[in-house]
Amino acid sequence: MEDHRDRIEEAKEKLYSRNVDAIRVRKDRVLKSIEHIVPESWQVTPEKKMKVQKLLLDTSVFKKFFLFCLAILGLSIVVAGFVFLKGTGTVSTDNVEIEILGNAFTEGGAELPIQIQVINKNATPLELTDLFVEYPRGSDGMTNQDFERKRISIGTIGAGKSAQEIIPLTLYGEEGVVQTIRARLEYRIKGSNAIFVKEKTYDVSISSAPLELAVTAPASASSGEEITFKVVLRSHAAKVSPRMRLVFEFPPGFEPTTSIPEASSGDTIFDLGDLPPDAEKTIIVKGVLQGIDGDEKMFRVYSGEGDPKDDSKIDVVYNSTLHTMVIDRPFIEARLLIGNKDSDVYAARTGSPINAKVKWQNNLPEKVIDAEISVSIDGNVYKEDTLKTDGFYNAVTNTISWNKNIDSKFASVEQGEGGTLDLSFNTLPLVTGQGTVISDPHVTITVSIRGKTASSGSISEINNSSTKTIKIITDTQFTSVASFTSGPFVNSGPLPPSVDDKTTYTITWSIKNTASPLGSGVVRAVLPLFVSWENTTSPTNEQITFDEATREVTWNTGTVQQGSGFSAPLKTVSFKVGLTPTQNELGLVPELIGESVLTIRDLYTGVDISLKRNPLLTRITSDGTFVFGKETVVE
DSSP states (O other), X not given: OHHHHXXXXXXXXXXXXXXXXXXXXXXXXXOOOOOOOOOSSOOOOHHHXXXXXXXXXXSOHHHHHHHHHHHHHHHHHHHHHHHHHHTOSOOOGGGEEEEEESOSEEETTSXXXXXXXXXXXXXXXXXXXXXXXXXXXXXXXXXXXXXXXXXXXXXXXXXXXXXXXXEEEEOOOSTTOEEEEEEEEEEEXXXXXXXXXXXXXXXXXXXXXXXXXXXXXXXXXXXXXXXXXXXXXXXXXXXXXXXXXXXXEOOTTEEEEXXXXXXXXXXXXXXXXXXXXXXXXXXXXXXXXXXXXTOEEEEEEEEEEEOXXXXXXXXXXXXXXXXXXXXXOXXXXXXXXXXTBOOSEEEEETTSOEXXXXXXXXXXXXXXXXXXXXXXXXXXXEEEEEEEESSEEETTTTXXXXXXXXXXXXXXXXXXXXXXXXXXXXXXXXXXXXXXXXXXXXXXXXXXXXXXXXXXXXXXXXXXXXXXXXXXXXXXXXXXXXXXXXXXXXXXXXXXXXXXXXXXXXXXXEEEEOSSOEEEEEEEEEOOTTEEEEEEEESTTSEEEXXXXXXXXXXXXXXXXTTBTTTBOOEXXXXXXXXXXXXXXXXXXXXXXXXXXXXXXXXXXXXXXXXXXXXXXXXXXXXTTOOTTSSSXXX
């Protein structure tokens, strides 16, 4: 360490000393020549070969991969440049042309032949060539537009060659509608799995529709007013149009009432059959439109070839049309409300009073003179002697009237003036004293209002009317009884029931019905834990089941006929249960079955009826041989 310090100090002294003698001057050496022998060619000496191998071994995998990629890239550039400069073997979709030739106008439903030519301007053939043609099948106004698709296999199109196909099409639509034909070419080239695509479109205008639809209907209507739609369908096709079908699409608030001819399905679908050229069909639909003043209601009618697989659909639409109707307020209105509801059809129960109101008003910007309101009542269950009203009632015509003779305010009704009139009545029983059931029980009420205006010095009559129908819900009776000695089964076991001994009982459910058929009915009840299902039912064709997991008995009633239990057989089912009381039921009157609930629909009024019956006990008073004291569980 000391020696190192001395050398450092010596170096500093020489570096900073001003004494020239202290600095050791280096003497220049004499250069000597050295002779080298240079070989005439490159040679790798063993020493250099080892150095190269060592360099390769020391190079990382990443460096090797990088050098390999550079080599591939260089080769690709060379090949691409060669191909580019030579100008052969390249394929471009720009060098493939599709030409569509045909008439730019056609009659709807008429056959239109079009010629499609494919030209290959490439220096390479197009292989596995397919031509796809797509065009609308129906009218442009379809709700769910679908397309006809055709595939033509062309094969190989040589370099500089062309191929052509003639394809017959049939287009539909309204006059002036433009239908677009789309052609798509798919092909491959040799040595490649890639699929190349070329597309072209062609527009064709419909010069005339194959089917004419003419709609006659009002442009405006009052809420609650009955309106009439008349549709005239004319065929302009050159041949028979098969399976023709016409469909209405009604807006919310429109309720169709009648149609000529009757609809084939629901209220909206009309099957017209095969329609020959120049044939004409007329369809009339009537209905009531409800809505708010100012509402626009859109009615759509379309027609075409019916779908053979679905009676509610059109396979190919030939034509369609829209009709807009605006709801406006009548000049003078009288609205009938039943049970405070403004509904065209009202369901009521027999025996309950029917309360109705007539709300009337002058909507004109001027007064109405000699106004008169009349209400006529009709129907097979109207009970005339129960009518209550402050108007004048004509028993011969069943009409109630209000006019200036009844109330002086009807002599002159100012703009916006109105009021409310009340009336009520009861309905007849649905089963007469002779046991006859009244079918389709209903009451129809028609209210009308009329008056006069003195516009421009002349007297004009104005009026408005509407009709409401009251449908009476059928009387339905549901009974649930238990028995031991009566019924379709022979029961066994001790009476009174004994602990740990089984006693069987018969449970019977019955449904009586009067005026209207019932459907979609179900009866449900649950068995207690100590009551068993004996799997015995009568009649055997009734659909009654027991669920072990929930212990629920279910009876699917099916349709219950009108007059069941009166003019038709009673709808009934019986099943056997077994009671095995435990010590806990000793001295008690146990349940045989829980609460029974019937849910069923009145098919005439559309009202769901629900009836409940209390649980059944061992106190079987409905059995004619029952003796009190036989219901309590004993040892």
